[in-house]
Each structure stands twice: as structure tokens, then as C-alpha cells.
């Protein structure tokens with residue numbers, strides 16, 4: 001009996017409940033557990049671990065909080081002098097509140113520079129994009145069918161796309177030599193690999209802007225992708241939950257915008273392109289569990305709407321957000337201020353790391369940077385990456401960062417570092433700790449080199465002496 005089946009048998013639980021493909025033993029989640037055991041606090045635990053492995057956006061809470069202070073009626077469910085409490089408490093329709101869907105599509109359009117007009121009838125509400133992604137895969141793939149994903153990718157996808165659906169992920173390998181761009185040959189290679197593994201490919205799944213890269217996809221990349229998906233007759237899913245975090249050029253191009261601009265191909269791919277979105281990152285509200293699927297495929301929308309009854313957004317959350325998003329003036333200001341804050345934070349991280357001789361991949365979006373620490377590895381291997389990660393997390397530095405291998409990066413030595421979930425002073429301290437660590441590593445390396453060169457010069461002296469001795473010169477010493 002294999003170990004999975006033995007576990008099920010012993011615990012009298014289902015195979016699904018005991019299945020290990022959830023991915024919680026990844027270093028990504030282990031880092032969080034280590035942080036929980038010893039969290040940094042400026043006064044109570046100043047030597048604790050600083051959490052830089054969490055893609056959370058806490059930079060614009062003051063704006064949301066001041067909106068709530070100004071709109072007390074909303075929190076008390078009061079509208080036009082009456083109470084909404086009963087209506088909200090009793091509301092059970094899994095299609096969601098119409099008013100909420102209306103403002104959501106307008107928000108989606110706003111953060112995509114109004115290049116796409118979204119229709120509330122093509123939207124499915126889900127409890128976060130975790131649920132949206134899983135629901136989509138349930139709709140698109142049978143167990144054992146495959147999705148192609150560019151590397152590096154968000155570690156949670158192993159859980160969200162594979163665990164309960166039984167679908168498989170085949171990596172599209174991307175490399176730092178071209179800033180991890182998705183090439184035509186990488187797409188073809190992944191497709192061939194799936195065929196070699198006897199897996200039927202149902203789609204390509206992209207994250208744009210990318211987690212962990214913090215970059216947006218170029219128009220060429222999106223066009224290649226559309227051409228590829230059309231040739232293979234497969235779906236494209238675009239997880240765009242960081243669309244509202246694009247703080248620098250180039251501008252964000254949604255897959256829908258790219259498709260609309262491909263006038264000849266548009267009709268062929270129209271019902272095969274799907275977007276996932278959420279308010280977890282753009283508004284910094286992961287605890288509210290607001291996610292959505294958007295698609296032009298009516299059959300898919302009908303199926304996903306039925307499935308959404310397993311993960312609905314509570315009606316009081318929908319109500320609150322319909323009011324916040326409905327305040328267009330506030331939302332415009334929020335988006336602008338939020339991007340400004342993110343850009344400033346990114347610059348702080350980049351220049352702090354530069355002081356320690358560490359470079360970041362050039363990025364323009366997201367809540368993190370993809371950081372190049374290849375020169376700090378003892379060897380060009382994933383083992384050396386884990387060794388460095390353990391040092392940074394546990395022994396020397398006390399920072400929880402995510403190793404590239406947890407994001408299935410194809411090259412060792414890259415780390416994702418988040419910058420929007422901690423206070424500015426904590427970020428400064430983190431940079432100081434990195435600086436001390438790199439300085440002490442450099443010192444150790446210099447000492448090792450000096451010791452090695454001293455020992456090789458001793459060996460040379462000895463060798464010279466032996467040569468002299470054997471050539472007769474040494475006889476004078478007898």
C-alpha cells in the first residue's frame with residue numbers, strides 16, 4: 001500500500017483530504033510558519049523575523065479608513081433613512097448583488113485604462129481569486145489534463161489549479177537572459193513536453209502583471225500567446241489580480257485589450273479567453289475574499305455561476321464594497337495615491353539592496369521585486385539557494401523572503417521580496433540587516449581567499465625548496 005493510501009486508511013479520511021499535492025510543505029509556506037513563531041516587533045521583539053514573503057498591500061489603508069469615517073451610514077447598513085440589515089441578512093442569490101457587479105465592472109475598466117468595456121452579465125463572483133482560479137480550472141479541464149504556466153509562478157497555483165481539480169501544470173520555462181519573457185519556442189517546448197507526458201493541453205495560464213516578477217507582459221508577448229492558443233485551439237486564462245498596481249511604464253495591457261485589437265482573430269478566440277480578478281491586491285483587502293471570473297463564454301459563465309455557490313462573498317461585504325467602489329471620485333484618487341506609494345516603496349527596496357551590491361529585476365507593478373542573489377550562492381544549484389534562504393530566514397538575518405524555487409523558477413539564486421506589507425522603518429531595518437549580512441559574507445570570502453592564497457604561496461615556497469634541494473643547491477645547509 002503506498003503512503004497516501006495508508007494515511008487515508010489509518011485516518012478513515014478521503015484520498016482528497018489526505019492528498020499531499022496541496023503544496024503546504026513548500027518553502028514559501030514554511031517561511032510563513034517560521035515568521036509566526038518569531039515575528040518582529042519594534043519594541044517587544046526587535047530581533048524577530050521580518051515578514052517580506054507576504055504579498056499584502058497595506059500602503060493605502062489610511063485612505064480607506066478615512067472613507068469609512070466619512071460614511072458611517074454604510075457601516076451601519078443605513079440607506080435613505082431606513083435599515084438595509086434585514087435585506088442583506090436574508091439575501092442568498094449566488095449571482096451576487098447587481099449593484100456590486102455594476103461597480104466592479106466599472107472598476108475593472110478603470111484600472112485597464114478604459115480600453116475594455118466589461119459587462120456585468122459576464123462576471124462570476126467568488127470568494128477571492130483563489131476560488132476563481134479553481135472554479136475556472138474545474139470548468140476547463142478534466143483530471144489529468146494540463147495547463148501550461150510560465151515560470152516563475154505564484155506558489156499557491158499548485159494548490160489552486162491542481163489539488164482538488166486533478167489537473168496538471170506543465171511549466172513554460174522562462175529565463176533571466178531575456179528578463180523571463182515568454183518566447184514562442186518556450187511555448188512550443190512546453191506543449192511538446194505535455195504531449196511527451198501524454199497530457200492533453202487545455203490552455204495557457206498567465207499572471208499579468210506577474211507574481212513574482214512584478215512586470216507586465218508586452219504586446220508582442222500577448223500577441224504571440226494569442227497566435228499560439230489559436231493554433232492549438234486551447235484556452236487562455238489571465239490572472240490579472242495585480243492590474244491596479246502598475247505604477248510605472250510600460251502601461252498595463254490586459255489580454256482582453258490585446259484580443260480586441262486583433263480584429264481578425266477576435267471572433268475565433270472570443271470565448272476562449274478568460275480573466276481572473278480580485279480586490280485582494282488592488283484595494284489591499286484579502287480578508288474580504290472578493291474575487292471574480294470574467295469571460296465572454298456564456299456556457300462557462302453559467303457553469304461557474306452554479307459552482308460559485310461553494311464560495312460566495314457575503315452580502316454585507318458586497319454591500320460595503322458597492323458603496324466604496326461606487327464613489328468614483330474616491331476610487332480615482334485611491335488608485336493614483338496607491339500607485340504613488342507602491343512606486344516609492346519599490347525604489348526604497350531597490351536602492352537599499354543596491355547598497356549591498358544586490359540587483360532587482362526591473363519591474364513596474366506588484367507588491368514585490370524579484371531579486372538576483374546568484375552571486376551570493378556557494379554553487380549554481382537549488383541546494384545552494386535553499387542554504388542561502390535558511391541563512392537569511394533563520395540564522396543570520398531574520399528575513400522571510402521567498403526562494404525562486406518555491407515559485408518554480410528555472411534558475412537558482414532568485415528571491416521574491418515583498419515591500420508593501422511593512423512599515424517604512426521596518427523596511428529600513430531589513431535593508432540594514434541585509435547589508436550587515438552581505439558585508440560579513442564578503443569579509444568571510446576575503447578571509448578564505450587570503451587563507452587559500454597564503455597556503456598556496458606556502459606550498460610554492462616548499463616546492464621551490466624541494467626543487468633547490470634536489471638540484472644540489474640545498475647541500476650547503478647540511
Ligand SMILES: Cc1ncc(COP(=O)(O)O)c(C=O)c1O
Pocket residue numbers: 055127128129130131154156207211239241278279280286290291
Ligand atoms: C497571482 C495570484 N493569484 C491569486 C492569488 C490569491 O488571491 P486571493 O486573495 O484573491 O485569493 C494571489 C495571492 O497572492 C496571487 O498572487
